[in-house]
Amino acid sequence: MMIEPQKEHQWLQKLVGEWTYESEAIMEPGKPTEKFKGAESVRSLGGVWVLCEGHGEMPGGGMGTTLMTLGYDPQKQRFVGTWIGSMMAYLWSYDGSLDATEKMLALESEGPSFAGDEKMAKYKDVIEFKSDDHRVLHSNAIDDDGKWFEFMTTHYRRKK
Helix, strand or coil: CCCCCCHHHHHHHHHCEEEEEEEEECCCCCCCCEEEEEEEEEEEECCCEEEEEEEEECCCCCEEEEEEEEEEECCCCEEEEEEEECCCCCCEEEEEEECCCCCEEEEEEEEECCCCCCCEEEEEEEEEEEECCEEEEEEEEECCCCCEEEEEEEEEEECC
């Protein structure tokens, strides 16, 4: 059951390496933007998956660790993955696709609403490559009007 890495798997390999990041987040409407920093180490698993382990400051204070897995499922013809963080007990599942330029990977998910009302909400993380050494993660959620809004932007820069 061996798989030969396809062009989508090769695209994911651009993430492999050591990165630092700076984030800006709007945690509540009307509140000031929060800024925080950290580092991420991304490794390949057989050229088919990437494992992205981050460690750094969290919105609201404190330190946290995150782990994202990303791969490509040729049968579904979709990117798939998961995200977990030391600050919550929810396992996020990703389903996504590349844009036509192959510079942005949009990953949709569903998870607990930030409103704390025990409802589920739709989210979308978009990984955008600005260059081989600079990528941006745009984290979006759907607002009460059904429109996407960006609540967090994270700039990753490859360590030299």
